[in-house]
Amino acid sequence: MNRVRVTVDDLRKAFESEVGRRWTAGQWVRWLGASSVHQGQTFRNVVLVRLQMPDAVWVDTKESWLRRGRSVVRGQSGIRVVTGERRTERVAGSVQGHGVGTLWDVSQTEGRPVLLPSVDAGSGVTPRSLLAALLGVAGELGYGVREQDLAPEVGGSATDTRRRRIVLDADLDLPSTTAALAHELAHLRMHKLSAGEVCQGLNELEAESVAFTVLTRFGCPMDGSSSGRLFGAAARVGRSPSPRLVQTLGGRVASTAGRLIKAAEQHLPRSGSRREVQVWEYRTSLGVNLDDPGPRM
Ligand SMILES: [Zn+2]
Incomplete structure (x- = not known):
């Protein structure tokens, strides 16, 4: 996709064909997982990143990497995405004022070692500390929580x-x-x-999808x-929802989850060892050393 001229319309069509071809409850959950990794990207761009480089873990512009x-x-192909979109994507389908941008995964770059943002279980956040952080977020919104x-x-x-x-059911275990x-x-x-x-309905799907993205x-x-509840709610959307509906849902979920993640981070304890673990997890999980140009994807 790198050497050919790509238009916003090409990317819109690629998104629609990908969603039309692949939609299942399971795929919806995989897109949510990718959205939890690619924080700050619109849902449409998350789908486009996954389509072009399924293993990408941290994408950004050339300027930001510099x-x-x-x-x-040299020789890497960039990941093409739509720029200039509002994060809420309320105007799904409208492409006016948008452009085509290029992102690069961390595995396509070399130079100074970097610390990976918290993307997996190595970040040291437990269900208990996340619960405490979310209780703090509820308090900020003026809500009390009781079991x-x-x-x-x-x-x-x-x-x-x-x-x-x-009100949370007293019978639930900690992760629930x-x-x-x-x-x-x-x-x-x-x-x-x-x-x-x-x-029920789309409200239930949106709330469960946000919860999944935040926890992931x-x-x-x-x-x-x-x-199981998330899969059930996604399956009830039907076998082939319109790409526009999926984009609207995904945009709303990605945007709300992003704000909730930022709010929760303010309430999580920070520790030096947590950041060290992230680098280690990253290198072992992908099997690449950031300082070694070696084999590339
Ligand atoms: Zn609910």
Whole structure:
């Protein structure tokens, strides 16, 4: 894709064909996982990055790599994405004012060693510390959180906007409690909640998708019951949703999850050893040494 002139329209078509061809609940979850890695990218660009370089772990512009003391290795093909999009992507499909930009994965660059942002379980965040961070985020939004027994049909958690209270089922284990709180925080940021409303349809899918993206970002995978709910909600969208709907959903989820991740990071303890672990994890998981030009993807 590098040497041929690529237009915004080509990229829009590539996105639509990829979504049209590949949509399944499982693929939706894989795109969410990629979105948790490529923070700051629009959902459409996350799909385009995955399409062009499925193993990319950290993409950025040539100029940004240069600022980190790294340059693009000769002969590499850049990853083409759409620039100038608003992160919310409310105007899905509209391409006016957009351009084509080129991103490069860290594995395509060489130079000064860099520390990988927290992308996997090596980041040292536990379900307990993430839960504490999300409790802090709820507090900032003016919401108290309490545990109590909830009827099974409520689905593990609920938000009472009148009393400004989030209720989590006391029966949930720690990972499920963390996922349920992220789910309710997503509702608070995205949806107009009315009293007694059952969590279902696209609202449920969006809230579960945000929870998954946030937990994955911090290396705290969702347990079976939470991820089963996510798969179920995604499957109920149907066998072939329009690419425009997928782009709108993905854009809203990526944007809300990004804000929640930033807010949670403010409440997480920082430690020097945590950053060391990230470099080590990165080198071993990909099998490449950042200082060694060696074999390239
Ligand atoms: Zn819900």
